[in-house]
Amino acid sequence: MRLLSTLLFVASSLSGLTTAIPASPPTPYKPPAGHGRNRVSKPVGRHFEIDGKVQYFAGTNCWWLGNLLNDFEVELAISQMADTGYKVVRTWGFFGVNDPTNPGQPTFYQVLNETLYPETGGLGINYGPNGIHRLDVVVSLAEKYNLQLVPTLMNNWNDFGGINIYSAAFGSNATTFYTDKKAQAAYRAYVKFIVNRYKDSPAIFAWELGNEPRCKGCDPSVIYNWAKEISRYIKRLDRKHMVTLGDEGWLCPPQGDGSYAYDCSEGVDFVKNLEIDTLDYGTFHLYPESWGYEYSWGSEWVRQHDAIGKRVGKPVVFEEYGTPINHTQLERPWQVTVVEETQVAADFIWQFGTVLPVEGVKWGDVNSIYYGTEEYEVLGFGHVEEMERKKVRRH
Numbered sequence: 001m002r003l004l005s006t007l008l009f010v011a012s013s014l015s016g017l018t019t020a021i022p023a024s025p026p027t028p029y030k031p032p033a034g035h036g037r038n039r040v041s042k043p044v045g046r047h048f049e050i051d052g053k054v055q056y057f058a059g060t061n062c063w064w065l066g067n068l069l070n071d072f073e074v075e076l077a078i079s080q081m082a083d084t085g086y087k088v089v090r091t092w093g094f095f096g097v098n099d100p101t102n103p104g105q106p107t108f109y110q111v112l113n114e115t116l117y118p119e120t121g122g123l124g125i126n127y128g129p130n131g132i133h134r135l136d137v138v139v140s141l142a143e144k145y146n147l148q149l150v151p152t153l154m155n156n157w158n159d160f161g162g163i164n165i166y167s168a169a170f171g172s173n174a175t176t177f178y179t180d181k182k183a184q185a186a187y188r189a190y191v192k193f194i195v196n197r198y199k200d201s202p203a204i205f206a207w208e209l210g211n212e213p214r215c216k217g218c219d220p221s222v223i224y225n226w227a228k229e230i231s232r233y234i235k236r237l238d239r240k241h242m243v244t245l246g247d248e249g250w251l252c253p254p255q256g257d258g259s260y261a262y263d264c265s266e267g268v269d270f271v272k273n274l275e276i277d278t279l280d281y282g283t284f285h286l287y288p289e290s291w292g293y294e295y296s297w298g299s300e301w302v303r304q305h306d307a308i309g310k311r312v313g314k315p316v317v318f319e320e321y322g323t324p325i326n327h328t329q330l331e332r333p334w335q336v337t338v339v340e341e342t343q344v345a346a347d348f349i350w351q352f353g354t355v356l357p358v359e360g361v362k363w364g365d366v367n368s369i370y371y372g373t374e375e376y377e378v379l380g381f382g383h384v385e386e387m388e389r390k391k392v393r394r395h
């Protein structure tokens, strides 16, 4: 989802961010003892096995966990998601900037700047209090509450450091990013850093290449080749965990009616990408109003991706869905379609919201369903229960 303009959050105090980034890394991240060691989820046919059980499940999105500067607030959000019964949370693992002296955002893990970091191809890691330590806290608390995470490693959108910070550092752009030597070397170095840091954590569900990667006007082979190379690279670093692309599920002819979602214009071919053997499952998103479709078309989009997953024999995850208004009225039919008409393995609503007592600030956006509200009872708790009840049928 691309939403910066509609975000309701107010950034925490930005004071203290002008301190230089410590040059030497502190102690590496280690899962605290007793936090569910050796817990690895895996694909089984069209489903996932979690804790030894092949099951349908509901997850949620919460991109902002790593942006909080206060452990208590991270724990509050994570404990509420765990209380809901969500099994997996998708969250941003990429916060990045070009200029650490003027970051313009509360936290950043990654700095891309060839002047500051000539020896590492322009990649610096922020080991300060508003740096990678914040993601350590998220991972550690996810372990404590028995949640698993899908950390997303790059953003197609400019929010909080996406392809744009690669462009600013290396002179690439939104389409050349996928093939630019320097940009790709820096992206890989970051991927390697993150994967190596957390690969022994029981809180990892899967690694995700990017949030909604697109290559407008490109042949779909550009993203296909990129996804194939990077997913192989991650599998070499970490053979245990799953890898997924994080795309919106765009289709290409002969799928569909040739309208926008099916015309291949974003340079992403869901069917072709699903054939990559180092991608363990497919993802698709749904925002009818911003794509120019009726809300009712959403259920068709869900069924189409389920049918493709069935042909290929892989799990598909309905990884983001949301509406700016009338959440229950408009989104509930999509959940019912998932439960009653498909073998979609899991779905993740966009997104979890809560009120944080310290700042009294709501983190979320117009799409958020806020913990404690009536709509959260239905779209959150109610849906978690129906996904849990749904039986996996072996074919």
Ligand SMILES: *[C@@H]1O[C@H](CO)[C@@H](O)[C@H](O)[C@H]1NC(C)=O
Pocket (backbone or CB within 6 Å): 098, 099, 100, 101, 113, 115, 116, 168, 169
């Ligand atoms: C790199 O960092 C320096 C020093 O903080 C800053 O002046 C410069 O603008 C940064 N480069 C980019 C591309 O942002």
Ligand SMILES: *[C@@H]1O[C@H](CO)[C@@H](O)[C@H](O)[C@H]1NC(C)=O
Pocket (backbone or CB within 6 Å): 173, 174, 175, 176
């Ligand atoms: C990126 O740069 C390439 C090569 O210079 C150009 O063909 C392409 O149109 C640019 N794309 C964008 C999104 O600006």
Ligand SMILES: *[C@@H]1O[C@H](CO)[C@@H](O)[C@H](O)[C@H]1NC(C)=O
Pocket (backbone or CB within 6 Å): 325, 326, 329, 330
């Ligand atoms: C949203 O709900 C309002 C009030 O029930 C209704 O008037 C409106 O038509 C709904 N909008 C959509 C797009 O369903």
